Amino acid sequence: MVNLIKGSDFDKELSSSKIPVIVDFSADWCGPCQLMAPLFEDLSTIYAGKLRFLKLDTDEAGEVAERFEISSIPCLILISRGKEVGRLLGFMPKALLIQKIDEILSKV
Amino acid sequence: MATEQELLDISKNYAEKAGFMLNPNKQIQDSVIKGLVRNEAKHGFRYCPCRIVTGNKEKDRKIICPCAFHKEEISAQGYCHCMLFFKKE
Numbered sequence: 732m733v734n735l736i737k738g739s740d741f742d743k744e745l746s747s748s749k750i751p752v753i754v755d756f757s758a759d760w761c762g763p764c765q766l767m768a769p770l771f772e773d774l775s776t777i778y779a780g781k782l783r784f785l786k787l788d789t790d791e792a793g794e795v796a797e798r799f800e801i802s803s804i805p806c807l808i809l810i811s812r813g814k815e816v817g818r819l820l821g822f823m824p825k826a827l828l829i830q831k832i833d834e835i836l837s838k839v
Numbered sequence: 840m841a842t843e844q845e846l847l848d849i850s851k852n853y854a855e856k857a858g859f860m861l862n863p864n865k866q867i868q869d870s871v872i873k874g875l876v877r878n879e880a881k882h883g884f885r886y887c888p889c890r891i892v893t894g895n896k897e898k899d900r901k902i903i904c905p906c907a908f909h910k911e912e913i914s915a916q917g918y919c920h921c922m923l924f925f926k927k928e
Contacts, residue, residue: 758888759870760870760890761871761874761877761889762866762870762874762888763867763921764850764891765867765870766922780857789891796891801891802890803887803889803890803920804890813914821920
C-alpha cells in the first residue's frame, strides 16, 4: 500500500516507521510520474513488510523536496534510520527498479 | 501566454526541426503540455514540469523547455527526462 502524505507529516511518518522507507517524489503534471505510479503501487505489494511506501507531491511538499535537494521527478528515495541510503532518478521499468532497490537494501 | 494547443504546436515544430518527435503516448504528452502551460502561468517561463524550479534564475534558465539536457538524454536513452521529446523511430 502506498500512503500519500503531506509534507508537514513527513518527519512524523519517517520517525514512526520501524522498517526502511521509500518515498516517491512526484507531481500531477509530470508525465513519467504517471507511468511510475502503478509500478510503485506494485512494488509496495512485492516489498510489503520490508519497505514502507510513501508518496509526496513536490508542489505541496516543496520544503521536503528542497531538503533532499530534489532537482527532477520522479525521484524515489530510500531512507533507513532517518538517513538516505539510495535514490533512483527518472522513470525505469519494474524489473530494473526491483534490481536497484534490492541492491540498495542489501547494503542497509 | 501560450494555450495548450499553441504550446503543443510549438513543441511539435521544435521536435520536427530538431529531428525528434513528440511522445506517441498522448496521455503523457498532454500532461507535460499542461505542466508547461501551468509553469508559464505560475513562474512566467515554460519550465519543465519534471524538474524543480529553484528560484535561482541562472539555474532555472537551464530547465526552460526544451531544456539544456534534452539532447544528451535523447541521445542516451531515446527520450528526454520528461518524456516529451523522443528519438525518431
